[in-house]
Amino acid sequence: MSISVVLFTCDLRLHDHPPLAAALDGTEQVVPLFVRDRAVDAAGFAAPNRLAFLADCLRDLDAGLRERGGRLVLRSGDLVDQVRKVAAEADADEVHMTSDVSAHAHRREERLRGVLEAEGVRLHVHDTVTTAVAPGGVVPAGSDHFAVFTPYFRRWSQERLRDPLAAPRTVTVPDGVDSEPLPSRDDLSGLSEGLAAGGETEGRKRLTAWLRTGLAGYEDRHDDLAGDATSRFSPHLHFGTLSPVELVHRARRAGGPGAEAFVRQLAWRDFHRQVLAARPAAAAADYRTQHDRWRSERTAGQDIEAWKEGRTGYPIVDAAMRQLRHEGWMHNRGRLLTASFLTKTLYVDWRIGARYFLDLLVDGDLANNQLNWQWMAGTGTDTRPNRVLNPVTQAKRYDPDGSYVRRWVPELAALEGPAVHEPWKLRGLDRAALDYPDPIVELSEGLARFKQARGRD
Ligand SMILES: Cc1cc2nc3c(=O)[nH]c(=O)nc-3n(C[C@H](O)[C@H](O)[C@H](O)COP(=O)(O)OP(=O)(O)OC[C@H]3O[C@@H](n4cnc5c(N)ncnc54)[C@H](O)[C@@H]3O)c2cc1C
Numbered sequence: 001m002s003i004s005v006v007l008f009t010c011d012l013r014l015h016d017h018p019p020l021a022a023a024l025d026g027t028e029q030v031v032p033l034f035v036r037d038r039a040v041d042a043a044g045f046a047a048p049n050r051l052a053f054l055a056d057c058l059r060d061l062d063a064g065l066r067e068r069g070g071r072l073v074l075r076s077g078d079l080v081d082q083v084r085k086v087a088a089e090a091d092a093d094e095v096h097m098t099s100d101v102s103a104h105a106h107r108r109e110e111r112l113r114g115v116l117e118a119e120g121v122r123l124h125v126h127d128t129v130t131t132a133v134a135p136g137g138v139v140p141a142g143s144d145h146f147a148v149f150t151p152y153f154r155r156w157s158q159e160r161l162r163d164p165l166a167a168p169r170t171v172t173v174p175d176g177v178d179s180e181p182l183p184s185r186d187d188l189s190g191l192s193e194g195l196a197a198g199g200e201t202e203g204r205k206r207l208t209a210w211l212r213t214g215l216a217g218y219e220d221r222h223d224d225l226a227g228d229a230t231s232r233f234s235p236h237l238h239f240g241t242l243s244p245v246e247l248v249h250r251a252r253r254a255g256g257p258g259a260e261a262f263v264r265q266l267a268w269r270d271f272h273r274q275v276l277a278a279r280p281a282a283a284a285a286d287y288r289t290q291h292d293r294w295r296s297e298r299t300a301g302q303d304i305e306a307w308k309e310g311r312t313g314y315p316i317v318d319a320a321m322r323q324l325r326h327e328g329w330m331h332n333r334g335r336l337l338t339a340s341f342l343t344k345t346l347y348v349d350w351r352i353g354a355r356y357f358l359d360l361l362v363d364g365d366l367a368n369n370q371l372n373w374q375w376m377a378g379t380g381t382d383t384r385p386n387r388v389l390n391p392v393t394q395a396k397r398y399d400p401d402g403s404y405v406r407r408w409v410p411e412l413a414a415l416e417g418p419a420v421h422e423p424w425k426l427r428g429l430d431r432a433a434l435d436y437p438d439p440i441v442e443l444s445e446g447l448a449r450f451k452q453a454r455g456r457d
Contacts, residue, residue, distance in 0.1 A: 001028055001029065002026065002027040002028055002029075002093055002094075003027055003028070003029045003030070003031070003090050003091060003092040003093065003174055004023035004026065004027040004029075004030050004031070004092055004093070004094040004095065004096055005023075005030070005031045005033050005083065005086055005087050005090060005092045005094070005095045005096070006019050006020050006023045006030050006031070006032050006033065006095075006096050006097070007019075007033050007034075007035070007083055007095055007096070007097040008032060008033065008034045008061065008072075009034075009097060009098055009100060009240075010098065010100060010130055010238065010239060010240045011098045011129045011130055011240035012034075012054075012057040012058065012060075012061050012199075012200065012239050012240050012241050013061070013200040013203070013240055013241050013242070013243065014061070014064045014065070014068075014167040014168065014200060015164070015165070015166070015167045015200070015204070015243065015246065016164040016165045016167075016243035016245060016246045017129065017165065017167075017243075018098075018126040018128065018129050018165065019096035019097055019098055019124070019126045019129065020032070020096070020168060020171075021165045021168070022096055022124060022126065023094070023096045024168050024171070026094070027093070027094065028172065029090075029172045029173060029174045030070070030171060030172070030173065031073055031086055031090045031092065031173055031174065031177050032061070032065055032070060032071070032072050032073060032171065032173065033072075033073045033074075033075065033082075033083065033086050034058060034061075034072060034073070034074050034075075035074075035075050035076065035077070035079045035082045035083065036074070036075070036076035036077075037076075037078070037079040037108075038076065038077055038078060039078070039079070039104065039108075040104070043104065044355075044358070044359075045358070045364075047358065047359050047360065047361075047364060048188050048189065048190040048191050049191055049192050049195055049328035049360060049361070049362045049364075050238075050361075050362055050364060051183070051185075051188055052185035052188050052191050052195060052198070052362075053185075053195070053196070053197075053198035053235055053239060053362050054183070054198065054239065055182070055183040055184055055185045055187075055188070055198070056185060056197055056198030056199045056202070057198045057199050057200070057239050057241055058072060058074065058182050058183065059182055059184070059199065060198070060199030060200050060201050060202070060241075061199075061200065062182055063201075064167075064200060064201070065171050065173075068167075068168060068169060068170050068171045069170050069171055069172055069173075070170075070171030070172060070173045071173055071179070072179065072182070073086065073173075073177055073178070073179040074179045074180045074181075074182055075179070075180060076180060079108055079112070080108065080111045080112045080115050083095060083112060083116070084112075084115050084116065084119065086177060087116065087119070087121050088119065089176065089177050090174050090176075090177050091174075092121060093120075093121060093122065094121065094122045094123075094124060095112075095116055095121060095122070095123050095124070096124045096126065097109075097112075097123070097124070097125055097126070098125070098126055098127075098129040098130055098240070099125045099126065099127045099129070099130075099134070099135075100130070101135055101273045101274075101276045101277040101280075101366075101367055102276065102280060102283065102366050102367075103280035103281070103283070106280065109123075109125060128161070128162055128245055129240070129243070130237075130240050130244065130273075131244055131269070131270045131273050131274075132156075132159075132161055132244040132245050132247075132248045132266060132267070132270055133156050133159045133161070133270050135270075135273050135274035135276075135277035135278070136274065136277065136278070137159065137274075138152070138155040138156055138159060140155075144278045145274050145275055145277070145278035145279070146271065146274065146275075147275070147381055148381060148383060149267075149268065149271050149381065152267070152271050152274070153264065153267050153271070156267045156270060156271075157267070161245050161248060161249065162245060163249075164243060164245055164246040164249055191328070192325060192326055192327055192328035192360065192362075193326055193327075194326050194327040194328075195327065195328045195362060196232065196235060196327070196328075196329065196362060198235065198236075198239060198241065198362075199241060200241040200242075202236075202241070203233070203236035203241035203242045204242070206231070206232065206233065206236070207233075207242060207247070207250070210231050210233070211250060211251075211254055214229065214230075214231060215231075215251060215254055215256075215258045215259055215262055216254075216256055216258045216259075217229060217258055218230070218231075218258040218259075218261050218262045219257040219258045219260070219261035220258075222261065222265075222332070223332075223333050223398050224398065225316075225319075225320075225331050225333050225334060225398045225399045225404040226399055226401075226403035226404040226407065228331065230331065230332065231262070232329070233247070234329070234363035234365075234368075235329070235362045235363040237269065237363070238362075238363045238364070238365045238368075244266055244269070244270070247266060248263055248266055251263050251266075269367075269368060271381075272367040272368050272371040272372070273367045275287070275367070275371055275381065276366065276367040276370070276371065282370065282371065282374065282380075283366050283367075283370045284351065284370070286374065286379035286380075287371070287374050287379060287380045287381065288379055288380065288381075288385070289379060290378055290379055290385060290454060292347075292349075292377075292379070292453060292454075293453070294343075294347060294348060294349035294350075295346065295347050295348050295349070296348070296349055296352070297352065300346060300347075300348050302440075303346045303348065303440055303441070304342075304346075304348055304352060306437070306440050307321065307338070307341065307342050307346065307348075307353075308321065308356055309321070310322040310325070310408075310409070311437050312341065312437075312439065312440050312441075313423075313424070313436070313437040313438050313439035313440055314341065314391045314392070314439055315395065315402075315405040315409055315412055315420055315421055315423065315436075316334075316337060316391050316392075316394060316395035316399060316404070316405060316421060317337060317338050317341045317391050318405075318408070318409050319334070319399075319404055319405045319407070319408035319409050320334030320335070320337065320338045320408070321338055322408040322409065323408050324338075324357070324360050324361070325360060326408070327362075328360050328361060328362040329361065329362055329363065330361070333394070333398050335357075335372065336376060336389060337389050337391055337394045338353075339353055339372070339373055339376035339377070340376050340387075340388060340389035340391075341389075341391055343373075343376060343377040343378075344376075344377075344378075344388040344389075344446070344447075344450045345388065345391075345441060345443060345446035345447070345450070346440075346441065346446065347446070347449050347450055347453060350373045350374060350376070350377035350379065351373075353373055354369055354370055354373040357369055357373070378454075386450075386451075386454055386456060388447060388450060390443060391443070392421055392422060392443070395418075395421040396418055396421060399421070400418060401417055401418065402415070402416075402417055402418050402419070402420035402421060405420045405421065406420060409436070411434060411435050411436045412434065412436060423436055424438055424439060
């Protein structure tokens with residue numbers, strides 16, 4: 001009897017799952033395995049919001065496997081040790097898993113390959129599971145990755161994607177391979193109140209609804225902060241409960257400008273993954289240094305605290321930071337302008353902002369988070385590294401009647417229309433009645449400091 005282990009990592013689904021399909025194709029029984037990797041926890045990625053979403057995903061994956069006659073095996077510890085142990089317990093000949101892009105993932109895969117090979121077990125690593133186009137799948141002449149999005153997107157768009165795979169009908173798991181109890185979000189504390197539910201079932205429900213009612217309007221509405229009209233697929237893409245290949249196929253089949261704009265965003269995700277795969281150090285170090293001497297916790301402690309707490313005195317920045325804390329998620333336009341405010345207006349190190357986002361974001365993702373932070377800090381792939389987003393102009397453009405600010409900053413709820421974006425313009429008793437801080441910095445001062453730092457004054 002031939003047996004395979006399918007190691008689930010950031011691909012917690014049954015639909016369109018190449019490692020599972022390949023294992024079921026070649027063997028009679030499979031062990032669906034997830035390992036809580038201690039090294040990932042120790043590196044600070046075990047944030048409560050993501051652990052809760054992960055718990056939902058594991059329970060849903062287990063339920064989906066049980067409907068098909070199988071079950072999920074959960075272990076925790078060193079991932080390589082655990083996979084080796086489970087492969088030995090099941091007497092498996094092969095292990096199938098999904099490729100990943102971080103330095104840790106590369107090292108882990110190499111170590112796993114060595115350990116398994118020594119025991120006569122083959123490791124198969126599959127790509128296009130968590131990206132539509134594999135990192136390195138398209139490269140420019142003379143380089144191992146694209147450093148600029150537009151030419152990348154041109155090539156990415158011409159790639160022929162594989163067809164999505166159906167979910168398996170039956171999964172047979174051998175006896176005698178025990179599982180630890182699955183975690184539950186009820187056992188966790190410190191969660192954001194408005195945290196989304198995880199799991200493939202939930203992701204697929206969202207997908208159906210999005211194709212019916214969201215996609216067509218995406219191009220016009222994706223920047224409307226109050227409208228909240230984006231897909232909110234990001235945690236599902238991070239945990240792999242939705243497949244990028246399937247999303248691109250289904251959006252293209254729907255067609256139209258909304259679908260095109262949405263597919264372009266999925267390409268941004270692949271773009272950042274191919275940058276990180278080629279330059280793993282970009283998770284912590286400038287991709288393109290501008291020789292910044294950033295302000296730090298020591299020199300800008302109060303400004304950083306005000307930014308984190310959503311009390312900078314700039315309502316649009318504060319609204320977005322409070323959405324992050326409340327939901328463990330923030331609208332993309334909010335992420336852009338809060339990151340610009342921290343790195344450019346306050347001239348604080350992008351790593352401090354990126355760390356705080358990773359502590360809270362349910363979709364917190366090394367490639368997308370660190371490289372978007374670097375993009376906004378001007379140390380990444382942006383071809384205009386010194387652009388600064390003015391929070392007042394941004395607020396008037398993307399929250400024209402102020403509803404987003406009133407939703408998240410109740411102290412300002414009585415202010416009508418766009419006046420809510422500039423409470424400092426109120427006079428006398430009207431201003432005194434507001435329990436809301438004055439701006440912690442003048443925008444002109446922040447801009448002058450940034451220009452001087454970048455040698456542009
Ligand atoms: C400072 C900063 C930090 C960010 N950190 C993360 C992060 O940790 N995890 C994360 O998934 N995204 C991150 N993003 C990218 C983006 O903001 C989110 O993916 C998006 O807001 C998620 O909402 P959505 O799923 O409704 O997106 P939609 O607008 O519906 O887009 C669909 C999908 O496309 C991808 N996508 C959209 N915009 C981007 C982008 N700019 N870069 C890469 N992929 C994109 C996402 O996977 C998203 O789910 C960050 C952006 C910035 C500016």
